[in-house]
Amino acid sequence: MNSRIVVFSCSWDGWSCIDAAANAGMPYPASVTVIKLPCLSGIDAGLILRALEYGADGVLLLGCQPHECRHGRYGENIEVEFDKARQLLSMLGENSDRVRLARLDAFDGTGFIETVKSFNAALESKAKVTAATGNKP
Amino acid sequence: MNMQEIIRQTRAHFCLDCGKCTAVCPVNRFDPRFSPRLIVQKALSNEGGAYDDARIWSCVGCNMCTVRCNYNVSYVELIRHLRMLSRENGTELVYSHGGVTESVMHMMGKDDIKQDRSGWLPADIQVNGSGDTAFFVGCAPYFDTIFKDLNIKLTDGTIGAMRLLNMAGVPFGLLNNERCCGHDLLLAGDSNGFAALGRNNVEERRARGIKKIITSCPECYYTLKEDYPRYVDGWNVEVIHITEVPEIFKLKGAAMKKIKAAFHDSCKLGRHFKMYDGPRNLLTSLAGAELCEMENNKENSLCCGASPWMFCGSVNKQIQDERLRQAEATGADYMVTSCPKCQIHLTCAGMSGDGKYAGIKIVDLYHLAAQSLAQKENG
Ligand code: SF4
């Protein structure tokens, strides 16, 4: 069983990695849904929690390296909202690692595939612990 | 509930079309297209419900109209029901803050969550786990994270309230897995979301054998006291507001240097419960402040101007600007409020525009009072 992962990707380097992976024919689980945004700085804790509330197991934020941000936001907004979402999840007694932030260099298809696979594996092992013990890890 | 029942329950059929409600409505002042009278009349007309009128989402729920209405039409209640119908008919809503408050409330409504919500609690606060009285914290711990950009700590007020109870020797416990009271979901017409929170709070109360709840948040107070008995099965709790605890007023403060404070009444504690004097007494006797009244005060107090985390826009901002100007005009050092949400919305309004904070600092009543008492104790 694969985890349902929503990827919010910026349309620059983040998207170029997904594109590179697709062009090279590298597979990733069909349970991954990609949503393309102009820039990750447009994301807020609300959007992240919404995806989880509506049934995603994990949310991956995929964007450029901070100094590469085309919109000059240098990612400061992203980190604030990412931290907020994680803090809110902890308070809600949820696993805060259900949200991940990945910054990749342009056209790093392999990097994208590895990120998604390791995220999927982490989510699945948590899910197994929950199923076995009845407790959230 | 169908339209006829809604009309009966909210007394809308008594409406004489006089327009007093519209004359006093703060939203109407800045957006003349919004008229409570017309919404009541539309609800009464035979052309179907008023629920598909987009303007029902503009009301901030301040209760000014009902106070003025000679026939006591429960306007806020009517709006809540119209919003429920509107949602049932698939209306898409525009959330402020990306809907984060709503998502948190929905996630809190899940039956199997175990929250970790007491990280903010200082070690010196005495919490007694065995009694049948609980202090209801509200969402301040969540707001601290959501609104950290505003540079305010809402739990300061909660901690202040708990300190006052400690100093007055009033014991209380906490509900470890307390859920949001659901005030904002109900005002937004989200009856399912509200029911989930209510059901879980009943479970919490039962598991701990709680018979009495003390709270400092005006909206928790209203919801737990007025809405839970009506809409949530198995509640049966005596709910009191911290300004109704007599022991608090025996404390002696006033050690702080004399400050001038403009008191901002929250709509719920003020116009709804008419509790105007308790908070003011706390402010003068405990915090030792000189009270300054704003142009609109007590029954005529102006709302902090925000709807339940949705459709926040220029009209809301204009109401808030006016309120901040009224506070500044008193020459007070602080604008003091007893409601965490008033503090959030007014701080936010003061910050936007030119990006600077308002000319007056907005502080929480209980925080101020507890600080003043602590200073006295420390000499
Ligand atoms: S004040 Fe009351 S009676 Fe007058 S129009 Fe408004 S709801 Fe109707």
Ligand code: SF4
């Ligand atoms: S509750 Fe307040 S905002 Fe809503 S219609 Fe009445 S006066 Fe206007």
Ligand code: SF4
């Ligand atoms: S006034 Fe309140 S609802 Fe409006 S943007 Fe500010 S914090 Fe959000």
